[in-house]
Amino acid sequence: MIIAFGILFHFIGGFASGSFYIPYKKVKGWSWESYWIIGGLFSWLIIPPLAAWLTVPHFTEIIAQASGATFWWTYFWGVLWGIGGLMYGLGMRYLGMSLGNSVLLGFTSAFGALVPSIYYNFVPTPGKTTLHQLLTTNWGRIIFAGVLLCLLGIYICGRAGVLKERELPEEKKKESIKEFNLVKGLVVCIISGILSACFNYGIEAGSAMAQTANDLWKQSHPGATTEFLYRNNVTYVVLLWGGLTTNFIWCMILNARNKSFGDYVNKKTPRLNNYFFAALAGTVWFLQFFFYGMGESRLGNGASSWILHMAFIILVANMWGFALKEWKGVSKKTRTTILLGILAILLSVWLVGYGNSLK
Numbered sequence: 233m234i235i236a237f238g239i240l241f242h243f244i245g246g247f248a249s250g251s252f253y254i255p256y257k258k259v260k261g262w263s264w265e266s267y268w269i270i271g272g273l274f275s276w277l278i279i280p281p282l283a284a285w286l287t288v289p290h291f292t293e294i295i296a297q298a299s300g301a302t303f304w305w306t307y308f309w310g311v312l313w314g315i316g317g318l319m320y321g322l323g324m325r326y327l328g329m330s331l332g333n334s335v336l337l338g339f340t341s342a343f344g345a346l347v348p349s350i351y352y353n354f355v356p357t358p359g360k361t362t363l364h365q366l367l368t369t370n371w372g373r374i375i376f377a378g379v380l381l382c383l384l385g386i387y388i389c390g391r392a393g394v395l396k397e398r399e400l401p402e403e404k405k406k407e408s409i410k411e412f413n414l415v416k417g418l419v420v421c422i423i424s425g426i427l428s429a430c431f432n433y434g435i436e437a438g439s440a441m442a443q444t445a446n447d448l449w450k451q452s453h454p455g456a457t458t459e460f461l462y463r464n465n466v467t468y469v470v471l472l473w474g475g476l477t478t479n480f481i482w483c484m485i486l487n488a489r490n491k492s493f494g495d496y497v498n499k500k501t502p503r504l505n506n507y508f509f510a511a512l513a514g515t516v517w518f519l520q521f522f523f524y525g526m527g528e529s530r531l532g533n534g535a536s537s538w539i540l541h542m543a544f545i546i547l548v549a550n551m552w553g554f555a556l557k558e559w560k561g562v563s564k565k566t567r568t569t570i571l572l573g574i575l576a577i578l579l580s581v582w583l584v585g586y587g588n589s590l591k
Contacts, residue, residue, distance in 0.1 A: 238530030239540060239581070245523030246544020248516050250552060253324055255513040261501030265486035267510045268321055269479060270496075274514030276476035280468045283522055287462035289452075294444050294466050302440045303470060309434035310474020316340075316427030318479050319420050326417030327393065332549075335390050335418060339425025341382055341542040347429065348436050371590035378583030379539050385576030386546065392570035396562050431471065431521075432538050435528075438467035464525030468518075520545070540584055543577045550574055 259267040284291040295303070323332045352360040366372040393414075435442075442463040449460035487493045495501070520541075528537045550570065553559060559567060 235531065238527045238537075241523045241527035241530065242537065242540040243544050245520040245527060246541055247548050248523065249520035249541075249545040250548025252513050252517040252520070253321075254552065255509040255516065258509040259506045261498065262495040262506055263486070263490055263492035264321065264325070265483040265490070266492055266495035267506060267513075268318075269483035270507060270510035271514035271517065272476060272479045272483070274511045275517045276472040276479070276514075279515055279518045280465070280472050283462075283518070284465040284469050288445050288466045289448065291445070291466045291469065294441050294448075295470060297444075298438075298441050298470075302438060306434050306438035306441075306467060306470045307474040309430045309437055310471040311478050312427055312474075313430040313434060313471070314475035314478030316424045316430065317475055318482055319424035320428065323417055323421040323424050326413045326420060332417060332421055335386070335393070336421035336425040336428065337386065337542045337546050337549075339422055340428040341379070341386065341539055343426055343429035346379065348432060351436075371587045374587035374590065375584055378580045378587060381583060382539050382543050382577055382580035385543075385573045385580060388573030388576060389546070389550070389570055390573075392566055392573060395566040395569060396559065399562055399566060434471040434474070435464060435467060438471060441466050441470070459529045461526050461529050463529060465522070468521055468525070472518075540581055543581050543584075546577055547574060 256267055256271065281291075288294070320336060323336050326332070327335065346363070349361050349363045349366055353363040356362065361372070366376040445466050446460040446463040449463070450456055487495075497503070524537070524541050527540070531537045531540070559570065
């Protein structure tokens with residue numbers, strides 16, 4: 233049952249992540265940098281401490297008492313992740329939600345899932361899954377096979393995108409994705425995907441804060457047999473400060489360069505509507521990691537949790553891609569290819585869940 237709840241929480245988080253960009257499409261008359269940073273203020277500055285205040289007693293004291301190394305490494309990985317997150321928005325503009333998420337999250341899945349296990353192979357840490365375990369134990373090999381199958385599914389999804397690029401005339405591609413550009417989109421999504429994996433490194437770097445929250449909770453709940461469901465919420469506060477730093481600086485530069493500071497007070501645009509939908513997008517974005525933390529507390533923050541999270545995001549994003557008619561007008565072969573990729577990702581989720589149940 234614990235495994236089932238872990239998978240469910242990851243699905244809810246994946247749904248939130250795969251859906252958060254939808255409200256941005258309701259913003260009218262603003263430059264990208266304007267609505268991105270308004271949403272970001274909710275994602276990275278307002279909602280995380282509110283969530284921590286509601287779920288983690290004494291979270292400010294936990295942060296204040298963390299070692300300098302824990303604090304600054306968590307913040308550092310957040311800065312690098314912020315660059316990847318910043319480029320995520322550009323990737324969606326150039327490739328659309330379906331193809332963009334598949335390519336970008338493929339690299340995030342691989343780097344985020346496997347690099348920590350490689351690190352813990354050389355720096356053994358109690359409770360952390362190592363690459364050696366993934367390769368030598370029965371449950372580890374099943375999880376590793378699930379990771380590889382997920383990457384194969386992502387490759388197939390990317391292949392479908394290439395077929396789509398070849399088949400559709402320019403005007404057709406831009407009916408659903410106004411700024412479609414395969415080359416720019418692939419470059420942006422690859423870089424963004426690699427840097428976005430730094431979020432998982434930040435969770436690992438801040439694990440001491442999460443462990444403190446977990447220990448305090450267990451002290452107040454004697455006899456508890458599970459880990460504290462919300463322990464990662466304290467880590468997110470510091471990690472997302474790093475992401476805010478990167479995004480705020482860049483968006484202010486773009487506001488100055490594009491003379492778009494006036495967006496925030498422009499009476500010719502539906503300002504209240506724009507603020508509402510940008511704030512909604514930012515809030516929904518944070519919910520992905522709120523529920524990721526809950527799933528991680530049940531499955532552990534190894535390759536399995538990260539790959540499940542990424543796989544569910546890809547599935548949801550492709551669902552939205554179909555709903556928004558991003559695949560309208562393609563051949564049966566291309567449509568079958570994208571569906572095969574989604575099927576492979578679904579099977580990978582089952583393998584990862586099964587491997588965890590054996591563990």
